[in-house]
Amino acid sequence: MEALRPGDPPEIGGYPLLARLGEGGMGEVFLARTVSGRPLALKTVHRDLGLQPDFAERFAGEIRTNDRVRCAWTVSVVDFSPPGATPQWLATEYVAAPSLGDWVRTHGPLAAPAVACLARELSAALVAVRAAGVVHRDIKPGNVLLGPERPFLIDFGIARAAQDPRRTRTGAVVGTPGFLAPEQATGDVAAAPADVFSLAAVLVYAATGRSPFLAAGEELDLPALLYRIVHAEPLLDGVPEVILPLVRECLAKDPGRRPTAEGIRARLDAGAGPDWSEAVPPALPAEVARREAELRLLLTPPRSGTGSTPTPPPPPGAPPEVPATAPEGPLTSQAASGRPSGRGSRRPVLLGATAGAAVLAAAAVLPVRFPWSGDGAGTAPPSGSPAASPSGSSPSAQALPVSWAGTWSGVGPGTPDADGVVRARTGEFTVTVTLSPGAVGEVVGRQVSEVKETSSGRNLGCTEALALRQVGRNTAVFAAVTSHPTDRAATFDCPQGNLYVLTLADPDRLTLESEGAQSAGAPTTLTRSR
Incomplete structure (x- = not known):
């Protein structure tokens, strides 16, 4: 380095x-x-x-x-x-x-x-x-x-x-x-x-x-x-x-x-x-520890007054800024993803199937994974790492509050203008999340995604059981412990092990904000339907 x-x-x-x-x-x-x-x-x-x-x-x-x-x-x-x-x-x-x-x-x-x-x-x-x-x-x-x-x-x-x-x-x-x-x-x-x-x-x-x-x-x-x-x-x-x-x-x-x-x-x-x-x-x-220490110094934002411009803090109540990556497991069903080009904006990034084959959407899920999630996907964070805990989290918060319970849904635009080769051309992208109160480590909900490929009419969505991973003041992290196509007759594989970061923006609205490969055309806001 x-x-x-x-x-x-x-x-x-x-x-x-x-x-x-x-x-x-x-x-x-x-x-x-x-x-x-x-x-x-x-x-x-x-x-x-x-x-x-x-x-x-x-x-x-x-x-x-x-x-x-x-x-x-x-x-x-x-x-x-x-x-x-x-x-x-x-x-x-x-x-x-x-x-x-x-x-x-x-x-x-x-x-x-x-x-x-x-x-x-x-x-x-x-x-x-x-x-x-x-x-x-x-x-x-x-x-x-x-x-x-x-x-x-x-x-x-x-x-x-x-x-x-x-x-x-x-x-x-x-x-x-x-x-x-x-x-x-x-x-x-x-x-x-x-x-x-x-x-x-x-x-x-x-x-x-x-x-x-x-x-x-x-x-x-x-x-x-x-x-x-x-x-x-x-x-x-x-x-x-x-x-x-x-x-x-x-x-x-x-x-x-x-x-x-x-x-x-x-x-x-x-x-x-x-x-x-x-x-x-x-x-x-010892060599790896030395490199990790050097890495921590580079990743840690400088303090104010040191002559360098510190990284601006997230706005109050913002969710932890967790990088999204493609999940573990085969990627046969992933074809579209997006990354913000700046704070509050997104642009599509393509992760498609082989040209000439039927291209599927990104399993119609919003994959987010901690860099050090402890789920076998990465390495445990070094002490003091800036990614060791989400912004606004509280070590004493061990359960999902009752205020989160209910069914939340949202509709995104899909990808109607995609080329249909590198990225699937799809219609409206619907996500429904059902949550119940529960402790960290317990299965507390389910996510169901529905998105149809325009050319074939196939439903490319996935359904996942959600376990509570972490809770903050108004932010919660959920891990998908199971995942299968919403259409049980589908033959593609859904990604495994996704993490989701949701913020309770107000009593009847959840938002998802991430900085990495998020499914193109997905909803960014879920509202309480019951």
């Missing part, structure tokens, strides 16, 4: 920039924050790439691909640039942990137990990738983050948007030299076995500090390195014996001879070994 440079913009897409995280052939990566203080990794695209024919379409397609993968070993897409924006950008959850590449360059290779455990964890991540029907195509040490509880695999397919092998010049390769599969090195379209090859190459790097096609301290130009990947045998000295045979199989030149991700995981799970938290290098927890 380094300070912003003089020419860097103060914000991108409405998200203030705090620091630089890195840069590469695709663009630059910044640490950014939401209004609520949630950290984001915001990746920009070089202007020359954005000007390439069809790049915007490819970029949006790769973001949708990225966002289909939802598991414990990945980070979520939070937002991305609308069509025509300059620069184009993508914001994801930020993990305050070093990459495998950074760690090995600074501290040297991992010990054998940690390498074996990394293999087990990343193979589980790869199984989840395959279950989502996704091929990563750029597994490398820089795309593996060493979290203290588990490693994370990031940047699904984003590099491929810049160089689609079906559209680029002859000889172009997609991926990172030294960790490419032979079929990628020759410019072919890579399928799932390419990820298996790259995973094995990353494990060699974790154990030895080098690519399997370079000797220690050796440097080669790109053509020579690609030639070795295609024709030479890998150098596997230093790879732990417990995974050596499997790594050798994964590095087979013929994709058909490599084991599947499921096969790799089954073989690794059969062997005994420590959990990730026990196998990580002893210095890693």
